[in-house]
Amino acid sequence: MGRQATLMVGIARDGGGEQRRGAERAQSRVAWSARCASSRLNLDLDLDLDLDLDPGSFTPPWTSQSTIRGQSTLRRLDTGNKVSRRATISGPQNIILGGKTIISSGAIIRGDLRRTGPGHAVVISLGRYCLIGEGCVMRPPYKTYRGNFNYYPMKIGDHVHIGANSIVEAATIGNHVEIGKNCIIGKFTIIKDCAKIADNTVIPPNTVVPALALFAGSPGRFIEDLPESTPEMVEAQTKQYYTRFQPLPTER
DSSP states (O other): OHHHHHHHHHHHHHHHHHHHHHHHHHHHHHHHHHHHHHTTOOOOOOTTTOOOOOTTTOOOTTOSSOOOTTOOOOOOOSSOOEEOTTOEEEOGGGEEEEESOEEOTTOEEETTOOOSSSSOOOOEEEEETOEEOTTOEEOOOEEEETTEEEEOOEEEOSSEEEOTTOEEOOSEEOSSEEEOTTOEEOTTOEEOTTOEEOTTOEEOTTOEEOTTEEEETTTTEEEEEOOTTHHHHHHHHHHHHHHHOOOOGGGO
16 A cells, blocks of 8 residues: 555656646747747847837837837847838838848838738848838739739848838849839839939839849830949948938937
């Protein structure tokens, strides 16, 4: 009888240990999922700009202390991104900023327009030293294929300057690209490296803009070739713009 009681106590202890180990494994999985989710978005919120977004459109996955209207706490990372408090970032868990990117006042980035399905998906990806002007609208391209409506991802390279009040629905924008003010970049447009789009240009959907080409007009058309030194010049301009950038007094 004593031996049986000892055996039952030992089994009970082992069962409790298994339960504890199971709980620890579950906690580890939750922590790992949280770390993976936090790495989906590199929004470095600069103190000078004091992000101010609609609570419904901005719910950072990395912390319970969301940076929304009425709160003064900011999540500061080391990527150097500067986001205006008057910019609208929808679906931030689906947006990647490469670092040292400026998103100006009134800009709208629609990361919430994504393919249907579970989990996170990268909707809009921006490289380093991207400059998004005031009032720009960036949304992923979409189409209906075999009766199914879907959005498709937008990828933007490094050292890309998009002028104020432009609307961009491109599929791909390469490195060292300049897009002027008041431009419309149609759905599924592909802009190759070192191209330039002049102010007030309308690029029709599915257009391919060659590398080192200047496009202008409505509809946009080829104007001339750009010099081979374009990459160096654009890179210097975007770095200088970032270094000298100062928010308006109303954004401080």
